[in-house]
Amino acid sequence: MEKRRFAQDALSEWMRNEGPDSEIVISSRIRVARNLKHQPFPMLATNQQSREVMEQLTAVAKHDKLQDLGSFESFDLSELNELEKKVLVEKHLISPNLANDSRGGAVVLSATESISIMINEEDHLRIQCLYPGFQIREAWATAGRIDDLFEQEVDYAFDERKGYLTSCPTNVGTGIRASVMMHLPALVLTQQINRILSAITQVGLAVRGLYGEGSEAVGNLFQISNQITLGQSEEEIIDNLHSVARQIIEHEKAARERLLAESRVRVEDRVRRSYGILSHASIMDSKEAAQRLSDVRLGIDLELIQNLSPQVMNELMVLTQPGFLQQVFDERLNAEQRDIRRAELIRRYLSPKT
Amino acid sequence: MLCQECGNKPATLHFTKIVNGEKTEFHICESCAREKGEMLPGTSGGFSIHSLLSGLMDFEKSGPSSSIGPKPQTLRCEDCGLTYTQFSKIGRFGCSSCYRYFAGRLDPLFKRVHGNTVHVGKIPKRSGGEIQDRRELDRLKQELHQRIEMEEFEDAASLRDRIRELERKLTDA
Numbered sequence: 040m041e042k043r044r045f046a047q048d049a050l051s052e053w054m055r056n057e058g059p060d061s062e063i064v065i066s067s068r069i070r071v072a073r074n075l076k077h078q079p080f081p082m083l084a085t086n087q088q089s090r091e092v093m094e095q096l097t098a099v100a101k102h103d104k105l106q107d108l109g110s111f112e113s114f115d116l117s118e119l120n121e122l123e124k125k126v127l128v129e130k131h132l133i134s135p136n137l138a139n140d141s142r143g144g145a146v147v148l149s150a151t152e153s154i155s156i157m158i159n160e161e162d163h164l165r166i167q168c169l170y171p172g173f174q175i176r177e178a179w180a181t182a183g184r185i186d187d188l189f190e191q192e193v194d195y196a197f198d199e200r201k202g203y204l205t206s207c208p209t210n211v212g213t214g215i216r217a218s219v220m221m222h223l224p225a226l227v228l229t230q231q232i233n234r235i236l237s238a239i240t241q242v243g244l245a246v247r248g249l250y251g252e253g254s255e256a257v258g259n260l261f262q263i264s265n266q267i268t269l270g271q272s273e274e275e276i277i278d279n280l281h282s283v284a285r286q287i288i289e290h291e292k293a294a295r296e297r298l299l300a301e302s303r304v305r306v307e308d309r310v311r312r313s314y315g316i317l318s319h320a321s322i323m324d325s326k327e328a329a330q331r332l333s334d335v336r337l338g339i340d341l342e343l344i345q346n347l348s349p350q351v352m353n354e355l356m357v358l359t360q361p362g363f364l365q366q367v368f369d370e371r372l373n374a375e376q377r378d379i380r381r382a383e384l385i386r387r388y389l390s391p392k393t
Numbered sequence: 394m395l396c397q398e399c400g401n402k403p404a405t406l407h408f409t410k411i412v413n414g415e416k417t418e419f420h421i422c423e424s425c426a427r428e429k430g431e432m433l434p435g436t437s438g439g440f441s442i443h444s445l446l447s448g449l450m451d452f453e454k455s456g457p458s459s460s461i462g463p464k465p466q467t468l469r470c471e472d473c474g475l476t477y478t479q480f481s482k483i484g485r486f487g488c489s490s491c492y493r494y495f496a497g498r499l500d501p502l503f504k505r506v507h508g509n510t511v512h513v514g515k516i517p518k519r520s521g522g523e524i525q526d527r528r529e530l531d532r533l534k535q536e537l538h539q540r541i542e543m544e545e546f547e548d549a550a551s552l553r554d555r556i557r558e559l560e561r562k563l564t565d566a
Contacts, residue, residue: 080487083488190520191518198492200512202512208486208506211492211507212512267507272515276514
């Protein structure tokens with residue numbers, strides 16, 4: 040059954056390809072929010088209405104033209120167990136909101152997992168496109184095409200002055216959220232990150248950590264996204280994010296070079312210690328894992344560590360999340376058992392292949 | 394930076410609170426945040442974007458503009474039944490008609506959230522054809538003005554023809 044594969048592989052097919060600037064930008068994402076004109080938003084819909092919306096939208100998703108973009112499969116959220124949902128959240132294929140709070144929720148996934156179409160999340164329709172590396176414009180091109188396909192078949196809630204109408208006032212207008220996931224260890228190490236992050240928030244962009252909405256950045260991963268959706272065109276929103284992300288890339292590159300030039304041995308020591316600990320530890324909590332994986336990833340990018348691919352780091356980032364650990368070991372684990380299993384899994388991945 | 398509450402752990406949560414133009418910054422660690430009840434974003438029952446929004450709307454109620462239009466307490470969307478009071482509590486609309494019924498009170502909120510009140514982006518291709526034509530018409534009229542001012546009458550003439558054509562199309566529709 041296909042469902043197994045979506046829930047089992049930690050690394051989505053789309054992540055196996057290296058995108059441009061992938062040593063700093065892990066992924067680029069576009070999310071488009073749309074609603075149907077003649078149905079109340081999911082929050083107020085009756086169960087009957089939610090089902091109608093789900094049936095109508097999953098039917099469109101089966102359309103031939105969408106199949107041109109890859110093969111798709113749809114899942115009724117009520118058919119997934121808790122663990123499967125958790126795993127899809129950890130892979131960023133569905134939102135926690137869709138996993139936990141939706142009625143009549145469904146997700147349509149492309150085989151490569153690059154496209155995820157969520158139904159009956161906060162809005163009727165949420166189209167998400169994920170690309171490896173720095174490809175925010177490409178992601179928007181694909182999301183825009185899917186949006187057009189849906190618009191051919193259903194009547195969107197749209198207002199001439201307010202644009203696409205959404206459940207939450209923070210999404211109205213274009214309904215798009217563009218974001219890039221950046222790995223910025225050198226800016227953190229050289230303590231420039233706070234200055235840069237506060238500058239980012241002053242130009243209408245938001246920054247948050249990798250997993251969840253919490254503000255703490257785990258493993259030096261930062262998600263940068265647009266906050267404004269009304270009064271700017273999609274192109275302006277994306278250009279703005281693009282140029283800011285481009286500048287951050289340059290700052291991170293410069294910081295990495297400076298680290299190598301000024302304190303090569305110290306960086307090397309840090310990276311190797313983390314590599315050593317990951318390779319040998321018996322207990323590893325998720326926070327430490329994230330930090331050490333970040334160090335090793337930096338080591339790979341700076342060519343201080345050979346024989347390890349950056350993809351292994353991306354894969355481990357996802358694999359070491361609580362849901363995935365339980366999926367991999369096929370058992371329910373408490374926090375302490377998870378830390379032991381996490382260490383075990385990482386050791387297995389990093390041990391020299393013979 | 395250390396937590397300003399306990400002074401032990403590193404501060405991982407940074408808030409900026411602005412009340413009546415007065416800015417206060419908080420730097421605290423996770424456990425102090427939990428204790429203080431300033432729950433972490435994303436955790437259940439905690440602080441969310443929606444409670445933040447309702448904060449913005451409460452603020453609006455005390456503003457001087459609140460005397461215009463129907464009282465927010467009686468304002469209600471006739472399609473889904475959501476009242477404006479409910480909307481300002483949960484920070485979410487119930488249906489697309491809410492935007493119409495609450496229209497008189499929404500612009501200050503949009504202004505605060507987005508800095509703007511009017512959509513300038515994408516228009517649905519199929520259902521938005523007329524809107525697109527009207528936008529194009531506005532654009533052409535502006536350009537016509539510019540051409541006339543710059544005395545480029547040949548360009549202006551062809552613009553005028555296109556404007557007439559569009560206007561005919563829109564009145565026929």
